[in-house]
Amino acid sequence: MIEISNIRKAYADTIVVRDVSLQIPRRGITSIIGSNGAGKSTLLSMISRLTPMTAGTVTVDGLDVTKTPSDVLAKRLSILRQDYRIGSRLTVRDLVEFGRYPYSKGRLTAEDRSQADKAIGFLGLEALADRFLDELSGGQRQRAYVAMVLCQDTDYVLFDEPLNNLDMRHAVGMMKLLRQAADNLEKTIVLVLHDINFASCYSDYIVAMRDGVLIRHGSPDEIMTREAIREVYDMDVDIRDIDGRRIAVYYT
Amino acid sequence: MPVKHLLLAAITITVLALISLLIGGGDLSLAALLSPQEGQYAAQILLISRIPRTLALILAGTAMAVAGTIMQMLTRNRFVEPSTAGTVESASLGLLIVTLFAPEASVIVKMLVAAGFALAGTALFLRILRLVPLRSVLTVPLVGIMLGGIIGAVANFIAYRFDLLQSLNAWTTGDFSGVLRGRYELLWIAFALTLLAYLAADRLTLAGMGRDFATNLGLRYRSVVSFGLVIVAMVTATIVVTVGMLPFLGLVVPNVVSLLMGDNMRRSLPWIAMLGAGLVLVCDIVGRVVYYPYEIPIGTIMGIVGSALFLLLLLKGRERLA
Numbered sequence: 186m187i188e189i190s191n192i193r194k195a196y197a198d199t200i201v202v203r204d205v206s207l208q209i210p211r212r213g214i215t216s217i218i219g220s221n222g223a224g225k226s227t228l229l230s231m232i233s234r235l236t237p238m239t240a241g242t243v244t245v246d247g248l249d250v251t252k253t254p255s256d257v258l259a260k261r262l263s264i265l266r267q268d269y270r271i272g273s274r275l276t277v278r279d280l281v282e283f284g285r286y287p288y289s290k291g292r293l294t295a296e297d298r299s300q301a302d303k304a305i306g307f308l309g310l311e312a313l314a315d316r317f318l319d320e321l322s323g324g325q326r327q328r329a330y331v332a333m334v335l336c337q338d339t340d341y342v343l344f345d346e347p348l349n350n351l352d353m354r355h356a357v358g359m360m361k362l363l364r365q366a367a368d369n370l371e372k373t374i375v376l377v378l379h380d381i382n383f384a385s386c387y388s389d390y391i392v393a394m395r396d397g398v399l400i401r402h403g404s405p406d407e408i409m410t411r412e413a414i415r416e417v418y419d420m421d422v423d424i425r426d427i428d429g430r431r432i433a434v435y436y437t
Numbered sequence: 438m439p440v441k442h443l444l445l446a447a448i449t450i451t452v453l454a455l456i457s458l459l460i461g462g463g464d465l466s467l468a469a470l471l472s473p474q475e476g477q478y479a480a481q482i483l484l485i486s487r488i489p490r491t492l493a494l495i496l497a498g499t500a501m502a503v504a505g506t507i508m509q510m511l512t513r514n515r516f517v518e519p520s521t522a523g524t525v526e527s528a529s530l531g532l533l534i535v536t537l538f539a540p541e542a543s544v545i546v547k548m549l550v551a552a553g554f555a556l557a558g559t560a561l562f563l564r565i566l567r568l569v570p571l572r573s574v575l576t577v578p579l580v581g582i583m584l585g586g587i588i589g590a591v592a593n594f595i596a597y598r599f600d601l602l603q604s605l606n607a608w609t610t611g612d613f614s615g616v617l618r619g620r621y622e623l624l625w626i627a628f629a630l631t632l633l634a635y636l637a638a639d640r641l642t643l644a645g646m647g648r649d650f651a652t653n654l655g656l657r658y659r660s661v662v663s664f665g666l667v668i669v670a671m672v673t674a675t676i677v678v679t680v681g682m683l684p685f686l687g688l689v690v691p692n693v694v695s696l697l698m699g700d701n702m703r704r705s706l707p708w709i710a711m712l713g714a715g716l717v718l719v720c721d722i723v724g725r726v727v728y729y730p731y732e733i734p735i736g737t738i739m740g741i742v743g744s745a746l747f748l749l750l751l752l753k754g755r756e757r758l759a
């Protein structure tokens with residue numbers, strides 16, 4: 186379980202995450218929604234110890250993330266940031282194999298290599314495995330990063346906008362893959378999503394943020410209501426039931 | 438790239454090293470070496486001057502190219518190397534100060550003081566980078582060059598006051614003509630440091646992907662950065678103390694290798710090391726041959742060849758680097 190108590194982040198005088206407390210249960214998918222600047226990425230990077238918090242604590246399976254040695258945590262929790270800009274020229278395979286670093290420390294075993302191959306296969310990157318990252322399209326690169334994080338094979342996986350740059354088919358493929366990872370491999374997955382319909386269809390819980398405050402959380406059915414969405418985005422949208430799923434019609 | 442290519446490169450380096458052994462002021466040919474009368478004299482030249490010089494070239498070239506690579510990984514910028522980050526100027530300043538205050542100090546002590554200054558200067562550079570908000574690709578080396586300019590000016594001023602300008606010039610311009618047995622052995626330290634860097638290749642590669650990326654994979658980013666900085670500072674200091682700075686080497690070699698085979702240092706470091714050694718050997722041979730029997734200092738040749746290659750890189754690789 187990820188236990189977040191009273192965390193806060195302030196830059197100078199501006200508070201961007203304001204006393205958020207939340208428990209994310211084991212297994213399943215939790216999606217975080219909210220408008221630009223709501224503090225979603227900041228929350229995720231505090232949970233994953235990449236950004237120091239101004240106040241509060243986060244524990245993962247009882248381990249305090251700011252006190253646990255980084256290499257221990259790296260075997261439990263992994264994160265894909267929203268805006269990785271790796272300047273290095275690495276091949277897709279190199280990148281994915283680095284996902285095994287917490288275990289192998291650079292000495293890859295046969296097991297590590299087969300994990301990397303599996304991750305490359307899951308994301309359909311076989312044909313691109315020996316290409317350099319800086320010679321890929323945005324969506325292909327995004328898939329390579331996801332493959333790396335999957336290769337890290339941690340119980341808890343945080344993704345900040347994993348659908349960035351992905352086309353319709355790959356976006357659905359990605360969400361299905363994450364759903365499988367949650368159901369079959371018992372992973373705990375936390376996502377930041379902008380498309381609330383993906384959040385509605387694939388998550389077990391939805392957490393909504395606004396101006397640094399966690400304003401709602403609950404099941405997709407609880408969050409996918411006209412009032413809740415208005416509260417989160419200041420926008421009136423039509424929510425329809427389609428084949429037992431709640432879908433927001435927000436294109437017009 | 439397969440082992441076969443690596444072997445081929447090693448053979449090329451060996452051939453260059455042999456050429457480097459056989460050319461130069463005094464007569465030294467295979468025939469002379471083998472003849473009974475001149476043999477002993479020729480062997481003396483070989484042992485006291487030629488072999489040390491060739492070794493010094495190889496060691497310094499290797500170490501400088503690797504140090505440049507490490508700097509580029511740590512700053513995540515392809516235009517940074519010890520001479521564009523204030524490292525060299527700091528090392529010279531340190532050397533100047535120890536020469537003034539403790540002229541009798543052993544060369545090891547001098548080198549360590551220079552390394553300490555180099556470390557402080559480079560750390561200051563990284564610090565400034567963190568404070569400069571918009572980091573475009575070119576601001577980073579510009580900041581480094583400016584910092585180097587300031588430190589260099591201080592060093593120049595002191596050297597001028599105490600009549601040490603000539604020494605200062607020798608430290609900042611590479612020249613192998615004075616290399617003799619007993620005067621280059623410090624470079625083995627630089628070489629040992631590059632081997633150490635190779636052992637840490639994965640960690641350095643990871644650090645090159647950025648703090649967040651490295652932390653996610655459990656790397657202690659700060660300690661890797663410190664480790665890299667210490668290596669760069671020590672290598673620069675040894676080179677400044679023994680043969681003088683080789684400009685551009687740490688810039689050109691890592692960039693060429695990166696273009697050809699990427700940045701996974703476990704794979705690329707052997708190539709960077711060999712290309713570094715090869716380029717220095719070639720520049721030195723050219724410097725000894727074009728104006729025979731006089732010698733053009735290698736720093737000058739490297740400056741010309743290096744800046745030409747660097748301009749080429751800037752123009753050709755712009756879309757990739759930006």
Ligand SMILES: Nc1ncnc2c1ncn2[C@@H]1O[C@H](COP(=O)(O)OP(=O)(O)OP(=O)(O)O)[C@@H](O)[C@H]1O
Pocket residue numbers: 196201219220221222223224225226227228267
């Ligand atoms: N380094 C920083 N210094 C100052 N303010 C920052 C910094 N990083 C983020 N912020 C501010 O914190 C707020 C929250 O940012 P955050 O990146 O968490 O938003 P987000 O919910 O992920 O938005 P998006 O949907 O656009 O990704 C924003 O108002 C942003 O401007």
Ligand SMILES: [Mg+2]
Pocket residue numbers: 225226227267345
């Ligand atoms: Mg964000």
